[in-house]
Amino acid sequence: MCEIKIIMMKILCTTSSFNANNFPSDYEVIMNPFKRKLTEEEVIGLIKEHEPDGMIAGVEPLTRKVLETSDKLKVISRCGVGLDSVDMQAASDRKILVFNTPDVPVKPVAELTVGMIFCIVRGIGSLNSGIKKGSWIRSTGGLVAEKTIGIIGCGRIGSRVASLLEPTGAKLIGFDPYIQNHSLCKMVSFEYLLTNSDVISLHIPLTPENNNLLNAESLKKTRPGTIIINNSRGGLVDENALYELLKSGHLGGAGMDVFLTEPYFGPFTELENVILTPHIGSSAGNSRVEMETSAINNLVTGLNNFVLNH
């Protein structure tokens, strides 16, 4: 009698939080044992130990060194939109399929952004902490309706931010080298946006060209009192320059969901006019479940595709 041995495909789930019950039962799943963002060495260790066929990835560095750890890896399915953490050239060289979930984070990131804008313009954060400390200082804040909002990157999330702000009557301007006309934003140059916005919100990918796009030089060109929102990626803004210009009072406030190093416990925590959230932009309501389902579907499609072609 011959024995049939069924070999289950292995999935390594490196994202820091993921509902393991969502995986189909015909895969062996290894979850991130650290339950936080992994370092390059930690991912290499997990790949060496488990030799996965596919990965559900968060924002940990999937460098060439990581991707060269095992010949078995065939599919990387990012649970999220940004692919800046994946060495795409290395993945292509090694014929590893890479997927992301671009549509699900649009609404939650846009709503977080608009929430931060209202909160900072009106001073809700400092009024809230003031009253809790026993002070009754009735500073009135500003009106979003009277502001010029500069959106850098008018793709999916930037456009959704514009559509949520449009009913307020705020003036919407946008800069995007790949978009000439936009139905809601008047498209302007980068320089014009820097010098004419009351609020600047970043909705662009982190690429080598975009690294530190908002640095000391560009931030100093902004109007006094400008509010900076970065819910895209930490490396897009020079955190030291941003901190200095907030501390000096040149900038009026900031909202940030993303940081160069996460978890973040740095000096922005000391500033009253800064709203910080722990990289939860894409996780609200059903969006996390939708994103996880979409990431698993992409992974299964990729692995099935591999099996069919080999």
Ligand SMILES: NC(=O)c1ccc[n+]([C@@H]2O[C@H](COP(=O)([O-])OP(=O)(O)OC[C@H]3O[C@@H](n4cnc5c(N)ncnc54)[C@H](O)[C@@H]3O)[C@@H](O)[C@H]2O)c1
């Ligand atoms: N906080 C979070 O949890 C979270 C979740 C999802 C996405 N994000 C970030 O949001 C970013 C935007 O997502 P999206 O879905 O809108 O992407 P998208 O690709 O739809 O839009 C990005 C836009 O940026 C433009 N762009 C690129 N470089 C630019 C530059 N230097 N100046 C101006 N415009 C530029 C592109 O032309 C494009 O139109 C992602 O890359 C990701 O980093 C963050």
